[in-house]
Amino acid sequence: MKLQKSNLTNIKSNDNRRRRHYHRPKPQSENQPKKNLTENPIQQQQPKKEPVQEKRSANNFPLVSVVVPLLDEEDSLQELASKIENVFSGINYNFEVIFIDDGSTDKSFDVIRNLHRRNPRFHCIKFRRNYGKSAALAKGFRAAKGSIVITMDADLQDDPNEIPELINMINSGYDLVSGWKKVRYDPFIKKYTSRFFNYVTSKLSGIRLHDFNCGLKAYRKEVVKSVRVYGEMHRYIPAIAHLSGFKVTEKIVKHHARKHGKTKFGPGRFLSGFFDVLTLVFTHRFMKKPLHFFGVLGLTSAGLGSLISLYLIALKYLEGKNLSDRPLFLGGIFLIIVGIQLFSIGLLAEMMTKYNEKDDDIQIEKLF
Numbered sequence: 088m089k090l091q092k093s094n095l096t097n098i099k100s101n102d103n104r105r106r107r108h109y110h111r112p113k114p115q116s117e118n119q120p121k122k123n124l125t126e127n128p129i130q131q132q133q134p135k136k137e138p139v140q141e142k143r144s145a146n147n148f149p150l151v152s153v154v155v156p157l158l159d160e161e162d163s164l165q166e167l168a169s170k171i172e173n174v175f176s177g178i179n180y181n182f183e184v185i186f187i188d189d190g191s192t193d194k195s196f197d198v199i200r201n202l203h204r205r206n207p208r209f210h211c212i213k214f215r216r217n218y219g220k221s222a223a224l225a226k227g228f229r230a231a232k233g234s235i236v237i238t239m240d241a242d243l244q245d246d247p248n249e250i251p252e253l254i255n256m257i258n259s260g261y262d263l264v265s266g267w268k269k270v271r272y273d274p275f276i277k278k279y280t281s282r283f284f285n286y287v288t289s290k291l292s293g294i295r296l297h298d299f300n301c302g303l304k305a306y307r308k309e310v311v312k313s314v315r316v317y318g319e320m321h322r323y324i325p326a327i328a329h330l331s332g333f334k335v336t337e338k339i340v341k342h343h344a345r346k347h348g349k350t351k352f353g354p355g356r357f358l359s360g361f362f363d364v365l366t367l368v369f370t371h372r373f374m375k376k377p378l379h380f381f382g383v384l385g386l387t388s389a390g391l392g393s394l395i396s397l398y399l400i401a402l403k404y405l406e407g408k409n410l411s412d413r414p415l416f417l418g419g420i421f422l423i424i425v426g427i428q429l430f431s432i433g434l435l436a437e438m439m440t441k442y443n444e445k446d447d448d449i450q451i452e453k454l455f
Contacts (some may be wrong), residue, residue: 148181151254152233156187156223157241161195162347168202168209170247178251184209186241187227190217221321228311236311240302244272246341253305253338262310262333265296265325266303266340284322292326296337299325303340309333319363330372381433389426395419 153171157164168184175182186199188211202209212226224238235257239245249266256264271278281300289295300322314327329335373380396419402408410416 148179149235150181150183150233151175151235151237151250152231153182153184153237153239153250154187154224154227154231155184155239155241156189156220156227157191157195158189158217159191159193159195160241160347161191161193161198163241163243164195164198164202167241167243167247168206171250172206174247174250178254180254182208183231183233185227185230186211187223188213189220189223190214219319221316221319224321224324225316228314228316231308231311234308236306236308238302238304238306243346244343245301245303246343249303249338249340250305253303256336256338257305257307260334261336262307263325263328263335264305265298265335265337266301267296267298267337268301268342269297269339271342272344288323288326292323292329294326294329294335296325296335298337299323301340307333318366320366323363377436378433381429381436385426385428385430385433387426388422388429392419392422392424392426395422 155167164186171182171184186195186209188196188199196211196213199209199211203211210230212230214223227238228236235254237250237253239247245266253264253266273281281298285297285299288299304324310328310333314324314331316324316327320327325335325337369380395415399410399413399416399419403410
């Protein structure tokens with residue numbers, strides 16, 4: 088019996104020890120962090136979320152490329168860069184500026200290099216010599232990475248504050264928005280020769296614009312990547328885009344008087360502009376069907392020569408007049424020969440077009 092009681096007491100004492108062990112409170116150091124985590128969960132999560140959200144929203148802004156061709160504009164570049172930065176600081180767009188130095192002989196490149204060191208968004212493509220504005224724009228279009236491309240001159244006559252509204256018009260559905268300098272601060276000759284060419288280009292291209300040659304324009308990316316600009320065709324880019332099937336419109340923009348330097352316009356551009364508009368119409372309307380152009384001229388010339396010859400032949404038999412004494416007879420024969428030659432040129436051009444037929448210049452708007 089004594090042995091049994093001692094065993095019972097040992098068992099009870101062991102149970103009590105176990106219970107004390109199980110219900111022993113945990114140290115304060117283990118419980119304290121949990122109180123801090125549960126008391127202010129927002130304070131610990133808030134600093135981690137805010138920077139991530141801001142970074143994502145900034146990176147999601149679409150990119151706009153500003154292409155600026157220039158020639159000897161060192162005095163204007165710093166002010167132009169500051170104005171462009173101020174404009175984009177107020178809109179939700181990232182930007183890049185691509186200066187095309189078209190063989191400047193002043194310190195324009197040095198100014199742009201300093202701008203790039205201060206802000207890497209400013210870039211420069213420098214030509215070894217002057218190639219012209221069309222070549223500069225072509226290189227700028229090729230280098231542009233933005234979904235929207237803005238072109239403007241570097242002489243501060245184009246106002247960068249017009250950029251937001253131009254972007255809005257592109258986003259509304261237009262492919263190209265051309266500026267219209269309704270109030271111009273240009274020399275008299277440049278102003279009125281420009282009006283003449285705008286009128287002729289509107290009639291020949293089929294699109295009514297008041298200012299084809301305004302440097303301030305906005306393009307959708309698809310336009311600048313597909314339109315070929317060469318020679319002196321930069322002034323007719325809206326007409327080229329229209330003839331290629333893009334949606335083109337215009338917007339009245341502010342124009343400022345030139346502050347620095349001098350205009351690059353010369354009397355030689357008058358004649359070259361006339362040839363360029365003829366090249367524009369022919370290459371876009373008759374490039375795929377040259378016989379429609381040469382054939383009409385050839386048939387018209389040959390038909391007129393034939394009518395003259397028939398008239399003189401009738402006089403020969405009705406009135407007995409000699410044909411050799413009539414200079415008009417030689418003119419009729421000449422028109423017939425020229426007409427046959429033009430028609431033959433059209434046939435040869437058709438054969439060459441068919442042999443070299445490609446569909447690279449066919450613009451596709453949508454594809455399902």
